[in-house]
Amino acid sequence: xxxxxxxxxxxxxxxxxxxxxxxxxxxxxxxxxxxxxxxxxxxxxxxxxxxxxx
Amino acid sequence: xxxxxxxxxxxxxxxxxxxxxxxxxxxxxxxxxxxxxxxxxxxxxxxxxxxxxxxxxxxxxxxxxxxxxxxxxxxxxxxxxxxxxxxxxxxxxxxxxxxxxxxxxxxxxxxxxxxxxxxxxxxxxxxxxxxxxxxxxxxxxxxxxxxxxxxxxxxxxxxxxxxxxxxxxxxxxxxxxxxxxxxxxxxxxxxxxxxxxxxxxxxxxxxxxxxxxxxxxxxxxxxxxxxxxxxxxxxxxxxxxxxxxxxxxxxxxxxxxxxxxxxxxxxxxxxxxxxxxxxxxxxxxxxxxxxxxxxxxxxxxxxxxxxxxxxxxxxxxxxxxxxxxxxxxxxxxxxxxxxxxxxxxxxxxxxxxxxxxxxxxxxxxxxxxxxxxxxxxxxxxxxxxxxxxxxxxxxxxxxxxxxxxx
Numbered sequence: 001x002x003x004x005x006x007x008x009x010x011x012x013x014x015x016x017x018x019x020x021x022x023x024x025x026x027x028x029x030x031x032x033x034x035x036x037x038x039x040x041x042x043x044x045x046x047x048x049x050x051x052x053x054x
Numbered sequence: 055x056x057x058x059x060x061x062x063x064x065x066x067x068x069x070x071x072x073x074x075x076x077x078x079x080x081x082x083x084x085x086x087x088x089x090x091x092x093x094x095x096x097x098x099x100x101x102x103x104x105x106x107x108x109x110x111x112x113x114x115x116x117x118x119x120x121x122x123x124x125x126x127x128x129x130x131x132x133x134x135x136x137x138x139x140x141x142x143x144x145x146x147x148x149x150x151x152x153x154x155x156x157x158x159x160x161x162x163x164x165x166x167x168x169x170x171x172x173x174x175x176x177x178x179x180x181x182x183x184x185x186x187x188x189x190x191x192x193x194x195x196x197x198x199x200x201x202x203x204x205x206x207x208x209x210x211x212x213x214x215x216x217x218x219x220x221x222x223x224x225x226x227x228x229x230x231x232x233x234x235x236x237x238x239x240x241x242x243x244x245x246x247x248x249x250x251x252x253x254x255x256x257x258x259x260x261x262x263x264x265x266x267x268x269x270x271x272x273x274x275x276x277x278x279x280x281x282x283x284x285x286x287x288x289x290x291x292x293x294x295x296x297x298x299x300x301x302x303x304x305x306x307x308x309x310x311x312x313x314x315x316x317x318x319x320x321x322x323x324x325x326x327x328x329x330x331x332x333x334x335x336x337x338x339x340x341x342x343x344x345x346x347x348x349x350x351x352x353x354x355x356x357x358x359x360x361x362x363x364x365x366x367x368x369x370x371x372x373x374x375x376x377x378x379x380x381x382x383x384x385x386x387x388x389x390x391x392x393x394x395x396x397x398x399x400x401x402x403x404x405x406x407x408x409x410x411x412x413x414x415x416x417x418x419x420x421x422x423x424x425x426x427x428x429x430x431x432x433x434x435x436x437x438x439x440x441x442x443x444x445x446x447x448x449x450x451x452x453x454x455x456x457x458x459x460x
Contacts, residue, residue: 024072028079035080036087037285040275043262048289049112049178049218 084269091270094277095121098129104153105173106184109304112218113177114288116279116301119272120225123174123188127196131170136458137196138171138449141185142204145379147175148438150311150428157438164446168459176219181211181376182365183219190370191231198458200449201370204377206431207400207417208339208354210361213238214245221259228263235367311428312435320428321384329385329430334393336400346392348399358404363411371412373456375448377441378404380419382427414452418444 008016100110103126110116131137140146140158148156162171174185181203189201205211213235215223226232246253266272279285280301287297309316339354350358366374378401386394401417408415418441419426426437433441453459 020070021072021075023070024075025079025082027071028076028081029083030079031076032080032083032087036084036269036271037275039262039265039269040271041286043266043272044115044117044286045112045218045221048115050289 087271087274088269091272091274095119095270095273096125096128097277098125099277099280100126103130103172104156104306105147105158106176107153107304107306107308108177108290109288109301109307110280111176114290114301115286116276116288117221117272119266119276120187120191120222120229120231121270121273122276123184123222124192127172127174127188127192130172131196134168135170135198136168136453137189137192137199138165138169138202139185139189139199140171140173140175140202141179141183141189142175142181142202142377143179144175144177145432146202146204146377147173147177147179149177149308149432150316151433151435151438152308152310153306155310155435155438156308157433157435157442160439160442161446161449164442165449169449169453178217179219180216181205181374182213182223183215183217184222186366186374187215187222187226187232190233190367191226193233193370198453198456199373200452200456200458201374202377202445202449203374204379205404207378207397207404208336208350208358209404210357211365212245212361213241213364213366224256224259225263225266228260229267233367233369237364238367241364310435311432312425316428321382321424326385330388332430333381333385333389333397337393337396340396340399342392342396346395348396350399350403355403355407358407359411362408362413366413368412372414373452374413375445375452376405376408376413376415377445378408378415378417379431380417380422382419382424382430383422384424384427385430414448416444416448 011019099122106118108114110118127137127139138161140161146158148158151157156173158171158173162169165171172185174188176184179185186201186203189199192199214220214227223232246256275285283300284297287293291297291299311320339351340348341351342348362376380401381397386397389397398420401420405415405417419437422433422437422440426433426440428434428437
């Protein structure tokens with residue numbers, strides 16, 4: 001972690017801004033994916049369907 | 055040594071997160087997922103589809119969508135062919151029949167290339183579930199279509215599906231894909247009046263359908279479940295990590311009922327009482343005249359006629375073949391002569407009622423042997439092939455009557 005911080009500290013400011021924007025965008029994508037999956041799971045019945053025939 | 059970078063860490067209030075980029079990512083992500091889902095909803099990702107076996111049906115916690123089923127029908131049926139959709143329950147699904155022997159394959163062989171048979175039956179399904187909704191949703195795209203469904207004798211059919219498969223009806227209904235059917239509308243209103251506790255779940259379904267119509271997440275995640283990895287545990291598979299396997303790797307698990315290995319499973323003594331009660335239970339709808347004739351009660355007659363009449367929209371009745379399923383002679387032979395006559399009468403009355411309200415209908419199974427059945431109602435491949443042989447001429451006759459073969 002310390003090494004990462006040291007590495008980032010050496011990155012020029014415009015690059016850091018771009019990196020932060022990219023990370024934010026990717027985080028947004030990840031949240032969108034999770035939200036989409038959440039909507040899907042909410043839409044599934046909570047009670048299992050167990051078929052029994054006589 | 056390089057001088058300290060004043061931009062690190064970023065001075066924003068949210069640290070590394072830029073709110074605009076973050077929100078942009080969410081909107082972009084949802085947009086892309088919706089687009090992919092929309093595309094997938096029009097793609098058949100079940101190549102070589104035979105039927106919805108237990109790992110790709112609600113039994114396996116997999117809920118095929120209406121669009122997914124329509125895509126399968128579109129992929130299978132060429133322009134110019136008559137689309138024959140098989141709905142109904144496990145009997146028409148082909149329980150006790152391996153995928154390669156299933157009766158619908160035999161039906162396809164018998165009907166020939168002018169027809170395309172697609173099996174959309176589900177275990178425990180009713181005539182108005184799955185296949186029926188798909189057929190209605192595709193009525194304009196495939197105007198030359200025949201729907202085959204089945205039901206037990208003297209059984210009322212709800213016009214808007216039932217049980218675990220009703221979600222397919224709601225997808226079509228709230229998605230505006232079904233016909234205007236005043237009788238069905240009235241039945242739904244009556245249902246909501248009689249079962250007020252169902253209003254909230256149906257409202258939730260309605261909202262969910264709207265969201266899904268915009269975002270197509272069911273189609274997207276169903277595709278992921280089939281093609282990439284399991285997204286939901288299956289009740290028919292061990293838990294983690296097994297449920298992560300994509301559903302496409304699971305073979306159709308249905309076994310061949312004629313295999314001697316399953317002989318003991320067909321008519322187990324443990325279920326004899328239950329099976330006989332089911333068969334004899336039909337007598338509650340009947341009374342016996344002094345002449346010995348069994349007569350269906352007035353109430354049951356009118357109920358059966360009303361439910362059958364409302365089951366499908368009026369213009370779709372003529373293209374819906376209703377099969378009334380017979381029971382295995384293994385159990386029939388255990389009935390008294392009187393009881394057998396009563397059971398026979400229930401089938402005759404049920405077929406007559408469906409016909410009276412406008413459907414082609416037939417019963418089957420009375421000339422089948424115990425080996426044609428895998429249990430009381432399900433057919434082995436031998437019975438399935440006999441069924442196909444009886445249904446094929448009826449389907450051809452219907453196609454001719456409806457002017458599909460011009």
